[in-house]
Amino acid sequence: VFGQYLPGHSIIHRLDPRLKIASLLLLLIAVFFDAGFIGYGLIGLFVLLALLLSRIPFKRVLKSMKPMIFMVLFLTIFNLFFVRIGHVVYRLGPVPIYSGAIRQTEYIVVRLVLIICLTTMLTSTTKPLDMTLGLERLMKPLRKVGFPVHEVAMMISIALRFIPTLMEETQRIMKAQASRGVDFNEGTFKEKIAAIVSLIIPLFISAFQRAEDLANAMESRNYNPSAKRTRFHQLHWRYYDTIAITLVLCLFFGIWGLSFIL
């Protein structure tokens, strides 16, 4: 129930998580290269293709854009009113609308849509566990500079494991406090703060207690953060991963090149 992962067997689902995470980062950077509408068109085409291949329902992508609608509207209005570059194309009553404003707004909206599509695609087609594993493997070189790669991966998986449990706990605490007369929906500002404090403090106490128990359980099963350990889950790089990364790299450098030309 938790998370964004949509089970499936598409080619995108089967791609190696390392590849998917690296691609996301590369394309996120690419989105910020100024390669004009040709650049955005290329990335857009690529994203559309990937979306179709992944067979994620379109509704899902639209839904993930919902939180941004307000922001986009706000920005559009803001840009239209305040950006004064280019020539005036239209007059809305007393307000002049500049061509630069329209162009900038278009850029921003396209950029946002692309970012959302990319990030949604990754979380929808990759199991949280694989994502953690992929991150761990990708960050491996950072171990040389003393970054605790293994520990970070372990902590992410613990956090993900305990979110549903703590969520249940949260609901239980809220009900218990509601039974003691706390109203989580209505009340003055002060009452609302008091209500949330009566939830947050027990939640922290419980999280600390669970951490203590968990640490005991982990150590009793021979866990030692500094020791070597093998991993049950292994990632397998396949030929289509190579094809995919080649495509992504071509796109990335293509856009980069384009940004110099334009």
Added chain:
Amino acid sequence: MENMIEVKHLSFEYEAGAKTIEDISFTIPKGSYTTILGHNGSGKSTIAKLLIGLLEGEGEIIVDHIPLTIDTLYDVRSKVGIVFQNPDNQFIGSTVRDDIAFGLENLCVDPNKMEGIIEEYARKVNMYEFLDHEPTKLSGGQKQRVAIAGILAMSPSIIILDEATSMLDPLGKREINELVHSLNKEKGMTILSITHDIEEAAISDQVILMGDGHIIQTGTPDQVLKEVKTLESLALDVPFAYKITSALKKKGFPIEETIDQKGLVETLWQLHSKK
């Protein structure tokens, strides 16, 4: 008989001056089912943590011939498996499969061999069909069975149950008790159960009675559990069969005190038919 665990003059304090455990010594014979019996706060759970070096106390602990020191910490831990009280907080993996794998990973088992081991032990605790389930979809009893599978997969010499059934419903309790007893009887696994359940103590091989950080008495259930005054002073129950027999004896019936309920039905029936 060979000893699985030897503890000599063990003491421990959380805060200076307040001893949680004071100078306790005991041995646990190989293949036995031992219970440590005591009320909440008697210090009994601290013992489990001391035995695998989660806490550091004074005194000597020898597990399967290995004295516990900083250097042997991980050797000792690989010999001892503990099932803790809260089923939720010891489930580490995101699925049953991953949870059983956790211990194997720590022992650096070859990843290619893990799948087979995991399936084998999941079958042993009857959780094979649940291998891909997430912990939130399992009952407390099932989670504790997974914990036991995870421990068995590490092939320990002794399993410690630290009030492992106290948060379970009766069904879960029964599942775990049956599983643990069969491990003890059929596989000869040494079991140490930390509990306040007097009826569980009554069917064990050895009882270590704890009170306020001390060992009050050690012996067979028959020796320890008939000391009504001691048990009551430690805020513990008295076995049901003992309550009945001692009262009947007082009333002048020719009956001996016992803690064995099955035997009691037999005895009463004989008395009844002789009437």
Added chain:
Amino acid sequence: MAITFKEVEYTYSPDTPFAYHALKGINLNIPKGSFTALIGHTGSGKSTLIQHINGLLIPTQGEVCIDDYIITPNNKQKLKPLRKKAGLVFQFPEYQLFEETIEKDIIFGPMNFGVDEETAKKIAREMLVKVGLDESYLERSPFELSGGQKRRVAIAGILAMEPDILVLDEPTAGLDPQGTKEMMHLFKDFQQTGKSVIMVTHDMNQVLEYCDHAIVMNHGKIEKNCSVTELFNETEYLESLSIDLPIITSFIHQLNQQGFNLPVSIRSVDELIEAIGGELH
């Protein structure tokens, strides 16, 4: 404070793929002053049912009446006064403690219901003593206490709301025998002041010793609603749900199979010894 359920249905997250029909056609009447046990497996609907008693959940169909409160799916009534009348103690209630001192935590409930601080403090003192802790605890932090003591403080916090109905979800889980006994006596005392207690429990020994009425739930329905004595007569039914008999009742059944003729209505060890003695004479 009579509690009545009329054709109550409850579905979690209706109209979604996760919809779960938790209560099905519940009809129920719990008279004032009773000590009722609510029995059933995990997932049988017990927790859902008890959350209807103080309006934490609103039925998706049917109605729930608590005294003069009538809760229907389109409830418009303020629920707060109901929450005061029906005090609900969740499982492991020690997790709801959060204030700096025990006193503050106990008066938290009453003050939310508009009791003034003076009165609330007076009640807090009384309740603390009632649950077996003395007044010296008032100024201490609840987090210095042992698990069992924390539970007592949490329960004192509910009792301090002076409810007419006490709803308990496995109140003795994880306590040792002594703690369990003291807790159960506390609830019995509460009932004997003429108030109702409804307790979810898995421990049939407690049901036999303290309760007078039993409700058995299975798959979201009420399967039995009877006196405790009647319930433990239905050995086959209980076995089919793999519910253990109380140790006393099971012992009686064993003896009766061997030719004894003991009444199954016996509810304490003393009575049992009397009866066995009588048979052997």
Added chain:
Amino acid sequence: LKNTRILAITAMLAAVSIILSYFKIPLSPLIEIRFTTLPLAIAGYLFGPAIGGMVGLLADVGGYIIAPTGPFFPGFTISAIISGVIYGLILHHHEFSIKRVFIAQLIIVLVVNLLLNSLWLSMLYGKAFMVAVSARLFKEIIMLPINTALVSLVLKAIGERSLIKKVRA
């Protein structure tokens, strides 16, 4: 992090932060009180800047994996890490005081909320957004005392719990 106990607590605090992202108290359509930084403050206070930053990192990445509240953007990951580090630098190794919480909160407002976040937002939403900084400034001025009070309240409560004192020792 060589200690399993601290590792478990760090992970658990990150989980709490993700859960708290579901809660907010709106003051006005544009200003709302959020609680996701409380676990960062606790981690920084109890265990120092490294762990504080770590909770920030985990909460942001974990939050993206499990429940995106917006698009993933590495800039905000950096913001979260730096917030945790600031809490750690200012609060760790010192007795709890409201003054220190205020200072930490003030630095976060200046460095993270106004400087870094404005930078990220302008990258995402274009330069026009810089005009909105004045509006954001107003918001930050209102939020500063509220956040200081909230963090103080929770730190004080948590700091006094003997359980956690034990962990710290």
